Amino acid sequence: MFSTIDTHSHIYLPEFDGDRKETVHRAIAAGVEKIYLPNVDSETIASLLQLAADFPDVCIPMMGLHPCSVKPETYQAELQIVKQLLFQKKYAGVGEIGLDLYWDKSTFNIQVEALETQCAWALELNLPVIIHSRNSTQEAINVISSFAKQGLKGVFHCFSGTKDEAQQIVEMDFMLGIGGIITYKKSDLHECIAGISNEFLVLETDAPYLSPVPYRGKRNEPSYIPHVLSTLAQYRNISEEKLAIITTDNARKLFSKK
DSSP states (O other), X not given: OOOEEESOBOTTSGGGTTTHHHHHHHHHHTTEEEEEEOOOSTTTHHHHHHHHHHSTTTEEEOBOOOGGGOOTTXXXXXXXXXXXXXXXXXXXXXXXXXXXXXXXXGGHHHHHHHHHHHHHHHHHHTOOEXXXXXXXXXXXXXXXXXXXXXXXXXXXXXXXXXXXXXXXXXXXXXXXXEOGGGGOTTOOHHHHTTTSOGGGEEEOOOBTSSXXXXXXXXXXXXXXXXXXXXXXXXXXXOXXXXXXXXXXXXXXXXXXXX
């Protein structure tokens, strides 16, 4: 068993209300030393912070407004809540933030505004950003690039873009978050990241979503990280132990302030 880090998990959501503490203990038993918790919006803050308080050495809170929660009537108030919390308490990163053109294209302009606002806060606080970019990877790169030139760091979580987009991301000195998708037979993710150095990869689950094989279609959880590690190691012709060391070190660097 190797020490790993789940860089992106939502185990504070209702899907885990029946066995949340057991889920954390299973993760620890599977070698997961840290579970990073990106926020969604104001409705998820209380449960996220409670989990972080229950397991302060394992469950690490982050704060941000998810692009799917950027709505015309509420996003400015939601951003103020995020700002107040970010500037009064220590968080490991600003997230989950970004763009989503899968669910609602009509809010694109205010999604960009929310993303730029939160990237500016991350720069001010010297924190990494956790980027959601569903059906919008290139658009997110376009927004992030100017901030990256100013020193912003972060991770494109659940990376599922093209080979060219992967190259653009690492050229900004950002990480790629690799999760359960790498285990899917029809996924070409391993080909899209084939030319990317291991030093730019971190592991994640995005629990409760995107469970790896053999749990696909069921609730995901951090204890399934070894399945992601195993598949990724096979594709990259490297031992699981060595890849675990590299990706864990990458995650530690990502979340340590410069």
